[in-house]
Amino acid sequence: MTYADIIVDISHEKVDRSFQYKVPEELQHKLQVGMVVTIPFGNGNHERKGYVIGLSDTPAFDTSRMKELTGICSSEETTEERLIALAAWMKNQYGSTMVQALKTVLPVREKVKAKEKRYIILNVSEEEAEKIAGKLESGRCKARARLVRALLEEKKLDYTKASKEFGMTASVLRPLADEGIVQVVQDEVYRMTVDGANIPHEELSILTEPQQEAFDQIQEEWKADPPRPVLIHGVTGSGKTQVYMKLIRQVIDEGKQVIVLVPEIALTYQTVRRFYGWFGEKVSVLNSRLSAGERYDQFKRAKRGEIQIMVGPRSALFTPFSNLGLIIIDEEHEQSYKSENSPRYHARETALYRAQMENARLVLGSATPSLEAYTKAKDGEFRLVKLDARFEDRPLPKVSVVDLREELREGNRSVLSRSLRKAIENRLKCGEQAILFLNRRGYAGFVSCRSCGEVLKCPHCDVALTEHNNGRLVCHYCGYEQPRVEKCPVCGSPYIGGFKAGTQQIEQVLHKNFPKARILRMDYDTTRAKGSYEKILSSFAAHEADILVGTQMIVKGHDFPDVTLVGALAADLSLNVADYRCAERTFQLLTQAVGRSGRGTKPGEAIIQSYHPDHYSIQTAAAQDYEAFYQEEMAYRMLMDYPPAAHMLSVLVSGENEELLEQGMDYLAKFVERIASRYRIPVIGPAYAAVGKVNDIYRKVLYLKHRDERILQDIKDKTEKYIELNSGFRRLYIQFDYT
Ligand SMILES: Nc1ncnc2c1ncn2[C@@H]1O[C@H](COP(=O)(O)OP(=O)(O)OP(=O)(O)O)[C@@H](O)[C@H]1O
Ligand SMILES: [Zn+2]
Ligand SMILES: [Zn+2]
Numbered sequence: 149m150t151y152a153d154i155i156v157d158i159s160h161e162k163v164d165r166s167f168q169y170k171v172p173e174e175l176q177h178k179l180q181v182g183m184v185v186t187i188p189f190g191n192g193n194h195e196r197k198g199y200v201i202g203l204s205d206t207p208a209f210d211t212s213r214m215k216e217l218t219g220i221c222s223s224e225e226t227t228e229e230r231l232i233a234l235a236a237w238m239k240n241q242y243g244s245t246m247v248q249a250l251k252t253v254l255p256v257r258e259k260v261k262a263k264e265k266r267y268i269i270l271n272v273s274e275e276e277a278e279k280i281a282g283k284l285e286s287g288r289c290k291a292r293a294r295l296v297r298a299l300l301e302e303k304k305l306d307y308t309k310a311s312k313e314f315g316m317t318a319s320v321l322r323p324l325a326d327e328g329i330v331q332v333v334q335d336e337v338y339r340m341t342v343d344g345a346n347i348p349h350e351e352l353s354i355l356t357e358p359q360q361e362a363f364d365q366i367q368e369e370w371k372a373d374p375p376r377p378v379l380i381h382g383v384t385g386s387g388k389t390q391v392y393m394k395l396i397r398q399v400i401d402e403g404k405q406v407i408v409l410v411p412e413i414a415l416t417y418q419t420v421r422r423f424y425g426w427f428g429e430k431v432s433v434l435n436s437r438l439s440a441g442e443r444y445d446q447f448k449r450a451k452r453g454e455i456q457i458m459v460g461p462r463s464a465l466f467t468p469f470s471n472l473g474l475i476i477i478d479e480e481h482e483q484s485y486k487s488e489n490s491p492r493y494h495a496r497e498t499a500l501y502r503a504q505m506e507n508a509r510l511v512l513g514s515a516t517p518s519l520e521a522y523t524k525a526k527d528g529e530f531r532l533v534k535l536d537a538r539f540e541d542r543p544l545p546k547v548s549v550v551d552l553r554e555e556l557r558e559g560n561r562s563v564l565s566r567s568l569r570k571a572i573e574n575r576l577k578c579g580e581q582a583i584l585f586l587n588r589r590g591y592a593g594f595v596s597c598r599s600c601g602e603v604l605k606c607p608h609c610d611v612a613l614t615e616h617n618n619g620r621l622v623c624h625y626c627g628y629e630q631p632r633v634e635k636c637p638v639c640g641s642p643y644i645g646g647f648k649a650g651t652q653q654i655e656q657v658l659h660k661n662f663p664k665a666r667i668l669r670m671d672y673d674t675t676r677a678k679g680s681y682e683k684i685l686s687s688f689a690a691h692e693a694d695i696l697v698g699t700q701m702i703v704k705g706h707d708f709p710d711v712t713l714v715g716a717l718a719a720d721l722s723l724n725v726a727d728y729r730c731a732e733r734t735f736q737l738l739t740q741a742v743g744r745s746g747r748g749t750k751p752g753e754a755i756i757q758s759y760h761p762d763h764y765s766i767q768t769a770a771a772q773d774y775e776a777f778y779q780e781e782m783a784y785r786m787l788m789d790y791p792p793a794a795h796m797l798s799v800l801v802s803g804e805n806e807e808l809l810e811q812g813m814d815y816l817a818k819f820v821e822r823i824a825s826r827y828r829i830p831v832i833g834p835a836y837a838a839v840g841k842v843n844d845i846y847r848k849v850l851y852l853k854h855r856d857e858r859i860l861q862d863i864k865d866k867t868e869k870y871i872e873l874n875s876g877f878r879r880l881y882i883q884f885d886y887t
Pocket of ligand 2: 597598599600601602636637638639640641
């Protein structure tokens with residue numbers, strides 16, 4: 149016997165309310181997840197339509213009281229059915245509940261529109277916040293200190309989550325808010341409203357010869373049956389955007405619809421404007437700051453056929469177009485395409501599945517492709533299309549690498565190396581612009597030597613150890629721990645500790661060195677107010693400043709023709725993150741940063757300051773040689789069985805009660821080990837997770853790596869079932885991550 153879980157109204161807030169029905173004998177072979185069926189509903193047994201969200205062989209309750217569904221509704225698939233099937237795939241692939249998957253995929257109407265999300269943010273600089281947290285701790289204001297610490301970690305805390313997860317109360321928040329240390333905001337920091345009607349129409353540019361060639365190759369691929377996904381590997385400034393636009397035009401002329409995914413940070417006014425300029429009212433733009441209600445409205449417009457192009461981050465992938473022709477993923481290597489919430493889906497993989505299901509085409513583009521995509525391109529699973537030169541054959545910037553250890557030996561303690569200082573001076577003289585980029589990704593926690601650059605690493609895993617509040621150094625991959633060190637194990641220097649220099653400090657140094665220079669700073673602190681992000685970018689574009697200093701947010705996709713110098717300060721900080729992808733991230737960040745230089749008619753230069761000038765990610769980024777980087781990095785992944793050489797499954801368990809968590813994790817680890825041992829796969833951990841040093845929420849994690857995807861999927865499925873059937877896990881939060 150088969151039983152079907154059915155929801156009656158998918159546009160309702162409460163999609164989690166499902167009802168189980170018996171499936172009549174004659175429908176058992178036809179019925180699939182996603183299908184619309186007719187059911188008798190309620191006391192009057194009125195016939196209603198419902199969506200099948202799950203099928204099983206075991207009844208959830210007494211079958212004598214269970215009704216039977218009456219029929220399958222449509223023979224023709226609807227958009228909803230396909231999206232529900234997509235949700236089912238995501239649930240299986242990534243491990244989550246069906247409700248979580250459905251809520252990710254479907255535009256669920258919010259009941260009360262005013263129920264906007266509230267967030268808590270810091271209102272003081274990080275340096276100050278550090279001091280305040282210290283003071284609060286010594287003054288025994290533990291709860292307040294905890295909140296400040298959490299903000300230092302997360303930047304932006306969901307109000308409800310903060311109350312729920314670590315018991316933040318109004319009496320903890322209020323004094324901090326009154327003193328101006330924190331601030332409560334409605335989430336609309338980046339929200340932009342573009343009135344499409346006021347933007348003048350623009351013609352698409354004529355493609356250059358290499359761009360046309362790339363376009364033709366894609367056309368050729370699209371004639372194949374079925375066409376493979378296309379990866380455009382085009383160097384920075386080669387004009388990938390122009391190629392996308394021509395493809396979009398072609399597909400909408402065929403009467404089909406297009407989804408364009410871009411990283412959130414690239415959704416600037418300029419990008420949005422260009423899309424409206426080219427395609428006018430056919431476009432709608434989503435961003436993650438829209439309320440659920442606003443997103444719902446945009447999806448409704450798409451469903452009604454009022455728009456043909458949806459531009460947006462990750463979630464735009466679920467736009468309910470009825471005749472989807474093309475999905476484009478720009479900057480496909482970006483981390484933001486991976487969801488942090490269950491189901492922890494990757495937009496690239498999910499787009500691939502949706503495209504296959506709906507006979508749509510998929511185009512990925514990047515100057516620094518992800519190892520995943522490039523490997524598929526090499527294997528012939530994707531079609532590789534190259535753009536090897538910049539627009540009009542403009543040269544790529546000339547790059548030099550400065551050894552920071554050498555600078556220190558020569559007595560230069562400044563954050564600016566001598567050659568970078570000279571280069572800035574030159575630019576100021578010529579009236580050209582410079583970008584200084586502080587690579588701070590993941591700087592928190594790891595421990596490095598100021599004299600020689602040595603970073604303390606796990607002896608077993610080749611990832612940096614992270615300093616915990618209790619002073620112990622911990623490996624997040626295997627659980628290895630050791631006490632803090634007083635001296636550098638390599639050079640004996642006592643100057644060993646966490647890295648502190650921030651963008652603000654760099655701005656001050658610049659003011660001191662170049663009193664006449666006009667400087668803009670773009671980082672978390674200066675972009676908090678609504679519209680400030682745009683203001684800084686447009687001011688710099690209008691050449692109202694000479695130097696732009698900032699964090700990663702300044703290196704993504706921007707096109708400033710007058711910039712002829714890019715300086716990467718402390719280029720290798722991201723090499724020390726406790727993550728096997730840190731070399732890839734470093735290479736990508738640096739190559740993208742370097743790529744902002746010399747995009748106009750004047751040739752550009754870039755200077756990379758590093759403690760590891762010989763590291764392959766620095767060397768290959770300096771040479772802007774993707775292929776060389778790929779070879780080195782892939783060899784490492786093969787050696788260590790990291791993705792994409794193998795697949796990786798992690799199980800993250802978190803909870804407020806450490807004892808309970810440890811207990812639960814013990815049971816879980818034993819179970820997973822038992823299953824995994826059948827396949828002779830070792831289980832790594834349990835170890836403390838890299839994320840979440842929020843004091844009262846403990847998080848532990850288990851890892852498994854294997855080359856056969858089916859085996860990991862089997863372990864995941866069995867573990868999910870085990871968790872579901874054991875009520876002991878109900879007080880813990882369990883999340884799967886599959887790569
Ligand atoms: N065919 C063209 N006609 C006119 N201008 C072009 C053409 N192709 C590229 N350009 C100009 O060259 C610059 C770089 O192009 P674009 O921003 O599309 O490059 P990209 O490949 O997306 O670069 P990145 O990966 O660095 O973001 C832009 O200023 C763009 O306007
Ligand atoms: Zn040292
Ligand atoms: Zn380790």
